[in-house]
Amino acid sequence: MWTRLSDLDRMIHAMDLFQNRMNRLHPEYARLRAVPAWDIAQGGPKTNLCDAGDHLEMRVEVPGVAKDDLSVKVQGNYLEISGSRKSDAPEGYTAHRVERAVKTFTRSFTLPADVDTGKVEAQMANGLLTLTLPKLEAAKPKQITIS
Amino acid sequence: MSKTTDLTRKEESLPERSREIAAVAPLVDIYENDDEILLHVDMPGVDKKDIAVNIDNGxxxxxxxxxxxxxGAAQWEEFGDVEFQRTFSVPQTIDIEKVGAELKDGVLRLHLPKSEAARPRQIEIKAA
Structure with a gap:
């Protein structure tokens, strides 16, 4: 009757095999993975920063982090994102595999321009935090007319 | 890691699809109790409609x-377009009709209920 445990063992083994095979097929995968990258498990989430002229836009990868567990601080051109990812392990279940880290993280950035701190907007969607950081008037690009 | 390419090799005729999207295995937690197997999968930035779950032949x-x-102009990019992809072998005892999934904060929770016949049963011991 208890064939399920061995089924699961097989499943986990198959997953490892799959990953190894993928690593072999595409060596750049293993290489990419070897580079220490930002990650919640490493103490800081991955981010993208775009400069859209009059504002900066930052996207942060925060899967499984609730809105209330995140805090964003801005001062001048300094930005700090901190938060915690809490365990979402269900009650009464046995864990067979736990890869998703439970972690408190802080990451700070020096932005390329001073930010109008009063107008910063933050939005969460599908585990991505999007920050819209309007530049201070003095930091905005200006069109120069040639006389 | 694999690169997603069209099986039918349509790249020549559809130049906008020629850019390959990296495939990455998402991080997964696997839990089990008497009634079901539960998977938590990190899929940050994936919309509900872009998730596909297929169970076929175990x-x-x-x-x-x-x-x-x-x-605007990218200053730095630590993540990009990605196809999250992962394959598992599941026991045949999963009740495929009742599989449920929910997506919250970029985490997919996949419930795989065990079929009635596969659940553990308490056996009563009768006195001789």
């Missing part, structure tokens, strides 16, 4: 496509 294939929006 194989569970999870897929999720993420398109990252960009506005």
């Amino acid at each position: 194989q569970l294939v999870l897929g999720g496509l993420r398109k990252v929006e960009t506005t």
